[in-house]
Amino acid sequence: MLGPGNQYWHFSSMSVGVSVGWERRIGMFPTFIDTDGLLYANTRFGDYPHYAPSETDRHGTFTGWMLLSYKKPVKVSSALEDYNAENLVDENVKTFWVAQENGENQWIEIDLEQPAVVKALQINYNDYKSDLYGKIPGLYHQYSIEASLDGIHWETVIDRSENSKDVPNDYVVLQNPIKTKHIRYRNVHVPTSYLSISDIRIFGNGFGKAPKPLKKFTLERKDMRRGANLSWNAVKDAQGYNVLWGIAPNKLYSSWMVYEDTSLDIKSLNSDQTYYFSIEVFNENGVSEKSPILKLE
CATH class of the missing domain: 2.60.120.260 (Galactose-binding domain-like)
Structure with missing residues (x-):
C-alpha cells in the first residue's frame, strides 16, 4: 500500500488462534525501498509507538517511547x-x-x-x-x-x-x-x-539509564542451513533484546524482539544465503547501541 509522501505500508496477518483457529490480528509496518532497490519493512519495535505518515520529517520512525x-x-x-x-x-x-x-x-x-x-x-x-x-x-x-x-x-x-x-x-x-x-x-x-x-x-x-550494549553472542547455523541459533549472556537491567539480521552489514532489516530470554531459534533463512546478525538491548529508559555484527555463512 502506498501512503502519504510515497511511503509504503506492509500489512501482515498475525495468528492468535485462541477462540478459533483462524483468529488473527492485522499488523501495519512502514515499508521502504533502499538505494539498491531492495524493498523492506521496518518491524523494529513494530508494536511500539511510531510517528504517523503525516509527520513528514520522521514518518514511520520509532518514537523512542x-x-x-x-x-x-x-x-x-x-x-x-x-x-x-x-x-x-x-x-x-x-x-x-x-x-x-x-x-x-x-x-x-x-x-x-x-x-x-x-x-x-x-x-x-x-x-x-x-x-x-x-x-x-x-x-x-x-x-x-x-x-x-x-x-x-x-x-x-x-x-x-x-x-x-x-x-x-x-x-x-x-x-x-x-x-x-x-x-x-x-x-x-x-x-x-x-x-x-x-x-x-x-x-x-x-528516569534511569539505558542498558549497556551486548558485548558478544554465539551464532550457529542449523536445520540444514535454513535456521540459526543465537545465545548470549543476560545484560544487567535489560528488559529485552532486539535480534537484527539481514543480507549485508548495512541491511539488518529483519528483527525479532525477545523479552527476558537469552537465546533465539530462527527457522526462516535461505540455505544458500550469507547473513549478518546484531543484537541491541532495551529497557524502560531506552535502547543500547548495537552489538558487533557477526557473519553467518
Missing part, C-alpha cells in the same frame, strides 16, 4: 478463575483478564514501581464469549484512565466516558505527558457480555 507496564504489579476489582490480572501486563496476545462482572464498579490498577513519564496508553479489549459475529452497528467502549504518584491522590488523564465509537484496541497519546507511578483504568461500558482485556500497555520513559 518504551514499554513501562511489562510484568508490573496489577490489582483488579475482580477476576474469573484462570483469567487473572497478571495477563494484563504479560505482552502475550493469547492471554487475557476477565472480570466477574461487567459494569462501572470494575477497575484495574498498575504500579509502575518507579516514577516515569507516561506519554501514551493502549487498551486492547478481548472478545471472551462475546457471541458477536460480523459487522454489528452501534458498538462502543467507554472508560477513563487516572494517574497518581503516591497511589492516594488521583487525576483523570484520559476521559472516554462519553465515547460513542467502537475502539477495541484504543491507543491514546497524552497531549501533556505526565510524571506518575500508578495508572488506574475505570470501566464504564463495553459492548460485550464480559469485561475482558488482553493488555493494558503504558508507554513513555523512565
Whole structure:
C-alpha cells in the first residue's frame, strides 16, 4: 500500500488462534525501498509507538517511547478463575483478564514501581464469549484512565466516558505527558457480555539509564542451513533484546524482539544465503547501541 509522501505500508496477518483457529490480528509496518532497490519493512519495535505518515520529517520512525507496564504489579476489582490480572501486563496476545462482572464498579490498577513519564496508553479489549459475529452497528467502549504518584491522590488523564465509537484496541497519546507511578483504568461500558482485556500497555520513559550494549553472542547455523541459533549472556537491567539480521552489514532489516530470554531459534533463512546478525538491548529508559555484527555463512 502506498501512503502519504510515497511511503509504503506492509500489512501482515498475525495468528492468535485462541477462540478459533483462524483468529488473527492485522499488523501495519512502514515499508521502504533502499538505494539498491531492495524493498523492506521496518518491524523494529513494530508494536511500539511510531510517528504517523503525516509527520513528514520522521514518518514511520520509532518514537523512542518504551514499554513501562511489562510484568508490573496489577490489582483488579475482580477476576474469573484462570483469567487473572497478571495477563494484563504479560505482552502475550493469547492471554487475557476477565472480570466477574461487567459494569462501572470494575477497575484495574498498575504500579509502575518507579516514577516515569507516561506519554501514551493502549487498551486492547478481548472478545471472551462475546457471541458477536460480523459487522454489528452501534458498538462502543467507554472508560477513563487516572494517574497518581503516591497511589492516594488521583487525576483523570484520559476521559472516554462519553465515547460513542467502537475502539477495541484504543491507543491514546497524552497531549501533556505526565510524571506518575500508578495508572488506574475505570470501566464504564463495553459492548460485550464480559469485561475482558488482553493488555493494558503504558508507554513513555523512565528516569534511569539505558542498558549497556551486548558485548558478544554465539551464532550457529542449523536445520540444514535454513535456521540459526543465537545465545548470549543476560545484560544487567535489560528488559529485552532486539535480534537484527539481514543480507549485508548495512541491511539488518529483519528483527525479532525477545523479552527476558537469552537465546533465539530462527527457522526462516535461505540455505544458500550469507547473513549478518546484531543484537541491541532495551529497557524502560531506552535502547543500547548495537552489538558487533557477526557473519553467518
